[in-house]
Amino acid sequence: GQNIDQPTEMTATEGAIVQINCTYQTSGFNGLFWYQQHAGEAPTFLSYNVLDGLEEKGRFSSFLSRSKGYSYLLLKELQMKDSASYLCAVRERTGNYGGSQGNLIFGKGTKLSVKP
Amino acid sequence: NAGVTQTPKFQVLKTGQSMTLQCAQDMNHEYMSWYRQDPGMGLRLIHYSVGAGITDQGEVPNGYNVSRSTTEDFPLRLLSAAPSQTSVYFCASSYLIRGRGYTFGSGTRLTVV
Numbered sequence: 001g002q003n004i005d006q007p008t009e010m011t012a013t014e015g016a017i018v019q020i021n022c023t024y025q026t027s028g029f030n031g032l033f034w035y036q037q038h039a040g041e042a043p044t045f046l047s048y049n050v051l052d053g054l055e056e057k058g059r060f061s062s063f064l065s066r067s068k069g070y071s072y073l074l075l076k077e078l079q080m081k082d083s084a085s086y087l088c089a090v091r092e093r094t095g096n097y098g099g100s101q102g103n104l105i106f107g108k109g110t111k112l113s114v115k116p
Numbered sequence: 117n118a119g120v121t122q123t124p125k126f127q128v129l130k131t132g133q134s135m136t137l138q139c140a141q142d143m144n145h146e147y148m149s150w151y152r153q154d155p156g157m158g159l160r161l162i163h164y165s166v167g168a169g170i171t172d173q174g175e176v177p178n179g180y181n182v183s184r185s186t187t188e189d190f191p192l193r194l195l196s197a198a199p200s201q202t203s204v205y206f207c208a209s210s211y212l213i214r215g216r217g218y219t220f221g222s223g224t225r226l227t228v229v
Contacts, residue, residue, distance in 0.1 A: 033218070045217060087159065108156065
């Protein structure tokens with residue numbers, strides 16, 4: 001089975017830094033993804049970690065510790081447009097079909113509100 | 117390059133009716149999947165496919181059927197709609213080997229009355 005936990009809601013101020021945590025328990029771990037989803041829209045890819053450490057992409061960074069089953073998404077210089085839900089997803093290997101791809105198992109998402 | 121195309125965008129069904137949600141991708145992705153998203157529940161995997169002719173169940177498959185006759189298309193069928201199937205449905209696809217980049221369709225908002 002799998003279990004992915006992240007806070008339900010967070011609030012932060014424009015220009016600040018916010019860290020969204022994600023803990024997971026899963027079998028066949030094959031990478032961790034962060035997606036952003038604005039209300040009424042599809043999820044869009046933010047970051048991907050498969051090895052321990054920090055991945056930086058502009059104002060967004062994501063960290064992974066496989067031994068602790070822990071990841072975080074760090075958003076810097078918050079803007080009003082960053083108000084959205086942030087989805088943590090773990091990829092599990094897909095049966096015996098081979099390849100490095102697999103199913104994404106999602107947490108329930110963290111709704112971030114950025115205030116002026 | 118259209119990416120992942122889902123149709124329709126909105127649909128209202130009566131209980132017991134059947135319908136097919138369409139998903140098509142033009143990126144030659146081997147892997148395709150269907151999710152439903154409900155308030156407070158997150159995205160839950162319904163069915164997935166790793167190539168033409170190969171499908172398998174996800175976390176919440178009951179009440180849904182799928183088939184994969186071509187690489188491009190992965191339709192989701194509701195045989196007898198129930199109010200519990202009211203949800204937003206997303207299709208997603210990716211390469212099987214490249215390791216990254218699940219692309220999502222824009223979603224279908226389904227209401228069963």
